[in-house]
Amino acid sequence: MKPSVYNFVWSTDDPEKVMIFNSLTTALAEVRKSRIDLLNVSQFDYALLPESERQFVDELRKGGFVVDDTADELRTVKFNYNSDKYDSSIARLVIAPTLACNFACSYCFEQTDKSQSRTREQNAFMPDEIKRDLLSYIEKIVKTGKDIFVTWYGGEPLLAKEIVFDLSQKIIAITEENNVEYSAGMMTNGYLLSADPGTVQNLKKNRIKFIHVTLDGPREVHDSRRMLKGSNGPTFDRILEGIKLLKANDIETYIRVNIDRSNLDNLNRLLDVLKENDLSDVFIYLGQVIPYTAGCKSYESSCMLTEEFSTINQEFYKNLNLMGFQAGRESFYPRFARACDANRTNAFVLDPDGDMYKCWTEVGNKTTSIGKIGDLTRQEQEKENREIQWLAWEPFEYQDCVKCKMLPICMGGCVHQAMFINGGRPECKEWKYGLENYVRNMFSSLKAQRAAIEKSC
Numbered sequence: 325m326k327p328s329v330y331n332f333v334w335s336t337d338d339p340e341k342v343m344i345f346n347s348l349t350t351a352l353a354e355v356r357k358s359r360i361d362l363l364n365v366s367q368f369d370y371a372l373l374p375e376s377e378r379q380f381v382d383e384l385r386k387g388g389f390v391v392d393d394t395a396d397e398l399r400t401v402k403f404n405y406n407s408d409k410y411d412s413s414i415a416r417l418v419i420a421p422t423l424a425c426n427f428a429c430s431y432c433f434e435q436t437d438k439s440q441s442r443t444r445e446q447n448a449f450m451p452d453e454i455k456r457d458l459l460s461y462i463e464k465i466v467k468t469g470k471d472i473f474v475t476w477y478g479g480e481p482l483l484a485k486e487i488v489f490d491l492s493q494k495i496i497a498i499t500e501e502n503n504v505e506y507s508a509g510m511m512t513n514g515y516l517l518s519a520d521p522g523t524v525q526n527l528k529k530n531r532i533k534f535i536h537v538t539l540d541g542p543r544e545v546h547d548s549r550r551m552l553k554g555s556n557g558p559t560f561d562r563i564l565e566g567i568k569l570l571k572a573n574d575i576e577t578y579i580r581v582n583i584d585r586s587n588l589d590n591l592n593r594l595l596d597v598l599k600e601n602d603l604s605d606v607f608i609y610l611g612q613v614i615p616y617t618a619g620c621k622s623y624e625s626s627c628m629l630t631e632e633f634s635t636i637n638q639e640f641y642k643n644l645n646l647m648g649f650q651a652g653r654e655s656f657y658p659r660f661a662r663a664c665d666a667n668r669t670n671a672f673v674l675d676p677d678g679d680m681y682k683c684w685t686e687v688g689n690k691t692t693s694i695g696k697i698g699d700l701t702r703q704e705q706e707k708e709n710r711e712i713q714w715l716a717w718e719p720f721e722y723q724d725c726v727k728c729k730m731l732p733i734c735m736g737g738c739v740h741q742a743m744f745i746n747g748g749r750p751e752c753k754e755w756k757y758g759l760e761n762y763v764r765n766m767f768s769s770l771k772a773q774r775a776a777i778e779k780s781c
Contacts, residue, residue, distance in 0.1 A: 325381065326367040326393045330729050333363065334760055336767070344389055345763050348397060348732045350658055351387030352767060367393045401732050402720055409663035409718075414471045416671040419458070419491070421450045421476070421484035423675060423688045427513050428553040431582065431613050431626075449484050450676040455491060457678055457698030463498055470670065471505040476532065477673070477684060482516040485523060492530035509534040513550065515559050517566025524569045534576040537567055538611075541581070541590040542597055549587065564601060577606050584613040584626040588636055595647055605650040610637050614741070634757035641765070655766040658755055661735035667717050682714040683740045717743060719750055730755050 330348040342360060345352050359380060362368055370381060384390045391397065425432075447454070462472060472495060476488050492508065499506040510527070514537035517523055527535070539560065540546045547558040570577045581594065591610075598604060612633045613626070628636070637656075644652025665671040666683040672694065673681040679693040686692040694711040695703045703711075719725040719736030728734070736742055736750035745751070755762075 327363045349388035418475045418673040421487040423479040425480045447676040454678040466502040474508040476510040514563040514566045536578045542593040545590045579608040580611045582611045634754040658733040
């Protein structure tokens with residue numbers, strides 16, 4: 325047998341013990357220092373160990389901390405990654421019924437500049453012809469037994485809420501007729517949630533089970549970054565009311581806080597506001613502002629490096645816990661990294677003109693389209709090659725990734741960044757800088773739970 329190549333060993337408050345974490349299984353254990361010699365050798369003979377040591381190794385083996393000496397763990401990582409990547413049981417669709425937006429966010433990656441024009445858009449809102457083509461595609465897909473998962477996107481999808489609700493009803497009918505599952509979510513700026521009392525009820529009726537809404541800080545900070553288009557009017561209060569409506573209707577809600585160097589000092593003030601409004605049980609998380617496209621290059625100087633972002637995120641989770649937020653009660657903990665939808669089969673983004681894309685950072689940029697929803701049988705060679713480029717990408721082509729113990733929980737990070745921003749090389753995810761901190765938090769939490777159980781007994 326041999327130790328796993330994906331083991332991490334860290335000290336604990338007890339000088340006689342260490343904790344071990346395995347990034348392939350994400351198992352976590354506490355072990356006496358005197359017993360970890362087996363983790364520091366290239367291999368060992370299980371049959372020659374004393375009985376007590378064999379029992380110890382049996383426990384380590386359950387967590388993947390030791391493996392058979394014939395095991396090829398990298399091959400296991402590849403198999404698990406590709407099994408998920410080529411999972412044919414579900415079609416994942418990101419649908420933008422409009423690319424119009426009522427906000428003029430300072431860092432929006434859908435902005436245009438002189439080098440990247442989106443003026444070839446034909447439809448402000450998805451026309452009936454494109455809706456019919458989409459429904460026809462879904463009818464074909466569900467007949468192969470695939471479930472359907474939709475994320476409503478934009479622009480601002482609630483500017484086209486009647487299209488969203490109409491398509492939702494028709495997709496639900498198609499999936500029910502073919503005995504497959506349907507589920508959906510939405511990315512919205514949240515401004516229109518409270519404009520019409522029926523909007524949130526219709527979201528629930530149409531099985532839109534989760535909503536991501538953005539608040540970039542307390543009122544004055546948020547309103548300076550996410551203002552109404554044309555008037556630069558405030559948006560914070562209306563969004564807050566919308567979030568309350570989502571909570572009242574039991575719709576799973578996520579508050580994203582996009583941060584850069586200009587607003588990171590105001591995070592706790594936002595948490596105070598959310599707590600005052602009885603929203604401490606709504607999940608809240610930080611988003612790193614990244615200059616994905618040419619349209620947001622002017623904002624690049626305000627963006628943080630991933631290492632900086634990790635430091636802020638670690639402190640943020642600590643504060644969530646201290647302030648009693650639901651999101652802080654469970655430690656942020658790694659899991660095996662699934663493939664990005666951008667390099668999966670049966671996954672694409674659709675714009676109002678019927679153009680399809682592999683990544684939502686490209687939506688509306690016609691030069692990156694991989695085809696038309698109504699003409700999939702006659703895909704141009706250039707577009708087909710572009711799609712294959714996305715589908716063929718994997719982190720195993722890069723030696724730095726292959727040799728890295730973080731590989732199973734990172735998998736090369738954002739595919740778009742790797743392919744188009746970093747000159748073809750993967751970008752290390754936050755785990756590189758925060759893994760030990762997050763695992764330690766989980767370790768402390770588990771020890772506290774065990775102590776509480778022992779005390780109650």
